Amino acid sequence: MSILTRTGPHPRVTGVAAERQRRPERRRRVPDVATSAQQPPHREVVRRELAAYAHRIRLGDLVRAHGSPLLLLDADRVVAQLRELRRELPGVGIHFATKSLPHPAVIDAVHSSGASFEVASRGEVDLLERHAVPVGGCLHTHPVKTVADITSAYLRGIRTFVVDSPSEIGKFAGLPCGDVGVLVRLSFPNPGAKSDLSSKFGVAPEDAPALVERCLAARLPVRGFTFHVGSQTTSAEPWRRAIATTLQLMRALEARHGIRFELLDLGGGFPVAYDEPVPPLGELARGIRSSLAAVPSHVRVVVEPGRFVAAPAMTLVTRVIGTSDRADGRWHYLDEGLYGAYSNIPAEDVHALVFAATELGVEPAGDDAAERAMRRVITRTRVPVTLAGPTCDSVDVVARRLPLPPLADGDLLVSPMMGAYTWATATGFNGIPPTPVVVLPRA
Ligand SMILES: Cc1ncc(COP(=O)(O)O)c(C=O)c1O
CATH class of the missing domain: 2.40.37.10 (Lyase, Ornithine Decarboxylase; Chain A, domain 1)
Incomplete structure (x- = not known):
């Protein structure tokens, strides 16, 4: 029996082009001569x-x-953005999405301000190591890795990885039991985001219990769940829906398997103002905070902001x-x-x-x-x-x-x-x- 019921369509289209086609056409201003x-x-x-x-x-x-x-490049702006995230989402851990701006000055600013990193490749781990970042606390979030990627990250100290399909589970077979854990990446479609990341990665919430069971059967501990509601998301609603669904899933799986999850990763997606204003972070954070009130005390919450930290810099x-x-x-x-x-x-x-x-x-x-x-x-x-x-x-x-x-x-x-x-x-x-x-x- 499914723990979660499907609450809406979960499109399984593939490819950015398909994603873009579904996105409503934005009306672009065609300005003329103006003062x-x-x-x-x-x-x-x-x-x-x-x-x-x-x-x-x-x-x-x-x-x-x-x-x-x-x-x-203005690293003070990196620090200011991290400060704002901390103020608006108190108690939430920050893992800067290295891919958004993998520049040494940014890495130093993020590290010295006490935040950690989200990495997705060996090159990113190498870069952080070159800048004396203790990579053990980083999250390795790529849902698809080679065994060599996993082994290399493990040998440098990374212990938390991400899976979203059964084929990934076997790749952890050679690593010491109990030392490594995974987050299951969930997919929450968000056609309103600039980049809806849900078609390339993530398992549908209703299919997640089976994936968790396969991890447990392979003695691969599941530490929690991760999702990305889409980059440049301008409303708290996608986070609120994703958090509610994920907490429902966590409660049901904890009861069913007698386990305890420890991590809820809300991903990135926080917006910045390009050619249009966006709601201030405080407004989005207010909605997110009210959903986080339901998170049990044994679950740590983290975010993986990229654009919000890097763009203004x-x-x-x-x-x-x-x-x-x-x-x-x-x-x-x-x-x-x-x-x-x-x-x-x-x-x-x-x-x-x-x-x-x-x-x-x-x-x-x-x-x-x-x-x-x-x-x-x-x-x-x-x-x-x-x-x-x-x-x-x-x-x-x-x-x-x-x-x-x-x-x-x-x-x-x-x-x-x-x-x-x-x-x-x-x-x-x-x-x-x-x-x-x-x-x-x-x-
Ligand atoms: C796994 C993951 N986390 C975080 C981010 C950062 O997202 P954003 O720049 O929208 O904050 C990305 C971006 O692609 C990502 O793939």
């Missing part, structure tokens, strides 16, 4: 914050010193390297694109805001007084332009019909919120080297 007074309020709020930030970190000087494109500076007037209007070609740090656009359908440096009060190099006065005038007008990346590939387009002040070759553009799944997922396509990262001095 700054007509800019969307969110953009104006971000512009003011970014202008103050650019002034504080002396963005113009950094570009003069290091050139473009350039990613500015990097600011991208890119430059116009060419301009053409085409049938559909003016095109500016940048020294950064979809195969570089803007890789989050095709991979995740997230769109960081793009500002002309002049909108932020950052003066172009070699500016003289007359040119500065001219720029103050032209920054009040907006022209819809296409921004294209530097490769020969025609899909390499960052934005279309984006209203910006008139630009010329050499002008700088700035995108905030560029830390998560950007530098980490950039390619070297067309022989274009990775964008250098400059680590800002800590406050």
